[in-house]
Amino acid sequence: MELQIIEIAARLKTMRETLEISPEKAAHTCDLPVVDYLKYETGETDIPVSILHRMARHFGFDITTLLTGEQPQVHTFNLTRKGKGVMVQRRRTYNYESLAANFVNRKADPYYVIVEPKEDPEISVNSHPGQEFNYMLEGQLKICIGDSEFILNPGDSVYFDSAIPHGMQAMNGRVARFLAIVL
Numbered sequence: 687m688e689l690q691i692i693e694i695a696a697r698l699k700t701m702r703e704t705l706e707i708s709p710e711k712a713a714h715t716c717d718l719p720v721v722d723y724l725k726y727e728t729g730e731t732d733i734p735v736s737i738l739h740r741m742a743r744h745f746g747f748d749i750t751t752l753l754t755g756e757q758p759q760v761h762t763f764n765l766t767r768k769g770k771g772v773m774v775q776r777r778r779t780y781n782y783e784s785l786a787a788n789f790v791n792r793k794a795d796p797y798y799v800i801v802e803p804k805e806d807p808e809i810s811v812n813s814h815p816g817q818e819f820n821y822m823l824e825g826q827l828k829i830c831i832g833d834s835e836f837i838l839n840p841g842d843s844v845y846f847d848s849a850i851p852h853g854m855q856a857m858n859g860r861v862a863r864f865l866a867i868v869l
Contacts, residue, residue, distance in 0.1 A: 688729075690774070695729035697752050698741065702727070705745055715744045735774065735782060736814035736848075739795070739868060743815055749795065750787040764789035771798065782866075795868040801827060803856040811853035817869045818848040825862035829854045838864070 702712050713723035716737050725731040742749040750758050753774055764786045771783035783798040799820075809830050820829070821843040828837055829844060831852045838844065846852065848868065856862040 691732050692729035693755070694733060694738070694752055695727050697755055698733065698738070699727040701741075701745075701747060701752065705747075707745060712741065716740055734812045735797075736812040739814045739816070748790075748792075750784070753784065754787065756788075758788050758790045758792070760788050761790050793869070797866045797868070799864050799866050801825075801854060801856040801862040801864075803859045803861065807855075809853040809855045811851040813851045814848050814868070816848050817845065818852075819843065819845045819867040819869070821865045823863045823865060825860045826857035827854050827862040827864060828857055 702709070709720055709724055709727075713720040716723055718737075722731070726733045726737065738749050738752050742752065748758055750756065750772070754772055766785045769783075771785045772787040774782040774784060781800040781802075783800075785796040785798060786792055786794075809828065811830065820827075820838070822838040822840050824840055826837055826839055828835065829852065831844070831846050832850045836844075837857065854862075
């Protein structure tokens with residue numbers, strides 16, 4: 687995972703510099719202090735997917751470029767076989783599999799997300815522009831959106847404004863799996 691973080695951090699810095707965006711402007715876009723943003727670019731701190739989405743949307747490039755170093759290639763359809771999406775392990779307890787990374791000009795970013803159980807009861811939150819849809823496949827997931835907190839079970843779904851701080855945690859010591867679509 688650490689090598690992937692360093693590679694994504696280097697691509698983020700290169701993209702910012704190529705587009706002639708100052709670290710201050712990038713940090714402002716991410717609603718972060720400059721010192722915290724620069725920790726992302728050095729790979730010192732793991733970059734939340736929400737920050738990558740925010741940068742990609744605000745500055746007009748595809749998140750796939752940051753995740754893989756490649757430009758999306760297909761225009762008609764993107765077939766992703768089971769377990770063959772672009773794997774992104776963002777944090778120790780979250781694993782994302784991008785299911786449409788190679789499709790040019792996507793209107794949404796679908797992910798298969800696995801949330802590992804953790805001992806720490808605190809839920810870290812993030813936010814990003816747009817909207818998000820989550821559909822539970824397996825396990826139980828505690829989800830916090832703003833001041834609301836609830837449990838999702840298989841078959842449950844939630845659609846929300848992803849600018850509102852949100853976070854999640856696997857329950858009962860079991861893995862939780864869900865489909866997330868970020869718009």
